[in-house]
Each structure stands twice: as structure tokens, then as C-alpha cells.
Amino acid sequence: MYASAAAPTPFEAGDLLIRPARFSDIDAIVALHREAFADTFSAAFGRDDERGARALATSWRRQGASALRGMLVAEYADTVIGTISLRTRDALTESASIAESAFFEVLGVWGAIRSLFALSLLDHQIGYGEGFIADVAVAAAYRRRGVARALLQRAEQDARLRALEYLGLYVRETNHGARALYQQLGFQPVRARHSLLGKMLFGLSGWIYMRKDLNRSPAEH
Numbered sequence: 001m002y003a004s005a006a007a008p009t010p011f012e013a014g015d016l017l018i019r020p021a022r023f024s025d026i027d028a029i030v031a032l033h034r035e036a037f038a039d040t041f042s043a044a045f046g047r048d049d050e051r052g053a054r055a056l057a058t059s060w061r062r063q064g065a066s067a068l069r070g071m072l073v074a075e076y077a078d079t080v081i082g083t084i085s086l087r088t089r090d091a092l093t094e095s096a097s098i099a100e101s102a103f104f105e106v107l108g109v110w111g112a113i114r115s116l117f118a119l120s121l122l123d124h125q126i127g128y129g130e131g132f133i134a135d136v137a138v139a140a141a142y143r144r145r146g147v148a149r150a151l152l153q154r155a156e157q158d159a160r161l162r163a164l165e166y167l168g169l170y171v172r173e174t175n176h177g178a179r180a181l182y183q184q185l186g187f188q189p190v191r192a193r194h195s196l197l198g199k200m201l202f203g204l205s206g207w208i209y210m211r212k213d214l215n216r217s218p219a220e221h
Contacts, residue, residue: 021071028080036137059102084151129165
């Protein structure tokens with residue numbers, strides 16, 4: 001059974017602002033992650049994803065500016081409606097222990113161990129010269145309106161300004177819409193990633209790593 005379609009939310013793409021994330025955006029960004037990555041949240045935090053969201057927000061606040069490094073948001077009508085992160089090898093934070101302590105404090109020992117293990121299954125070793133795209137999330141009411149495309153294009157601009165050599169990202173095998181968008185923007189599938197433990201314990205499906213070389217002209221993609 002399907003719910004009846006809601007009236008589309010008014011949207012003018014020209015009024016969309018892509019900007020660096022601020023500390024005042026943290027709760028909005030976590031809410032976007034919780035909505036867009038519901039299955040990952042469920043795997044990491046179980047049924048109590050409210051506490052999971054609180055743990056994530058707490059860990060970011062305690063890490064300080066490093067937590068928001070490379071993170072962008074899409075703002076429309078004074079509301080954060082999308083987010084993306086561009087991560088690089090040289091920006092890997094040394095404050096992982098701060099994040100872990102926040103998880104243990106908010107989630108308890110078992111909850112923290114579960115969440116950190118589940119999230120570790122999605123870890124990616126960022127390569128030299130790589131700009132790793134992560135956490136592309138858009139509010140449900142604004143999807144398929146060019147918001148994700150605008151976020152990806154801005155992230156690519158930032159990567160080029162930083163003289164990075166290529167972009168990489170993971171996408172779920174079953175997310176055909178996102179895969180199509182990434183290919184339109186020049187990303188090509190490189191390899192599949194499966195975790196037997198992730199599937200058995202948390203129901204996590206397979207992922208595809210996609211890459212876009214930045215030293216090639218658009219016509220070559």
C-alpha cells in the first residue's frame with residue numbers, strides 16, 4: 001500500500017545556498033543523516049536512534065572545528081535541507097578518542113561498542129590525493145530537485161581548488177538513483193564491497209566504490 005502523494009514543497013533552485021557548515025547547523029545535519037541513512041542509523045544505534053543522534057551531535061561538538069572540516073550544507077529559505085562532506089587524508093582528525101568518549105557517555109558501554117563496530121564496517125582508507133565524498137543527504141521534501149547535484153558540484157570545486165587528484169565515494173548497490181546521478185557527474189564504478197558480518201549482524205547491504213579523476217577534462221569522463 002502506498003501513501004497518497006503530498007503536494008510538492010515550493011522550491012526555487014536559484015535561491016539555494018551552498019556554504020560551509022557551522023556549529024549552529026549540527027542538529028539539522030544530524031537530523032538529515034538520521035532521515036537519509038535510516039538503515040545505517042538502525043545498524044549502528046539499534047531502535048534507540050534518538051540517543052544515537054544525540055551521541056553523534058555530542059561527539060561533533062566536543063571535537064570542535066575538526067568535526068566540520070570539509071562539511072557543506074545546502075540552505076534554502078533559512079533552513080538546512082542538505083549536506084555533504086569532502087574528506088582528505090591530511091585532514092584525518094586526531095580526536096577520535098573524543099568522539100568515542102562521547103559515544104560511551106551517551107550510549108553506555110554496549111551501545112557504544114555496537115555503534116563503533118557497525119560504523120567501522122563503513123570505514124574507508126582515504127588515499128593520497130583523494131577527496132572522499134561522504135554523507136550526501138537531502139531532506140525528503142527536496143529530493144530530485146538538483147540539491148544533491150549542487151552539493152556534489154561544490155564539493156568538486158573545493159577539491160580542485162585544493163589540487164586533489166580524484167574524488168571517491170561509496171554508494172549502496174541498491175541505490176540506483178544515486179548511482180545514476182554519480183555517473184552523470186563523471187564517477188565510474190571501481191569495485192564492490194561486501195561485509196558478511198555487516199549483513200549477518202546488521203542487515204547492511206553491499207556498496208560500490210566510485211571514482212572520478214580530476215585531471216581529466218569533462219569530455220573524457
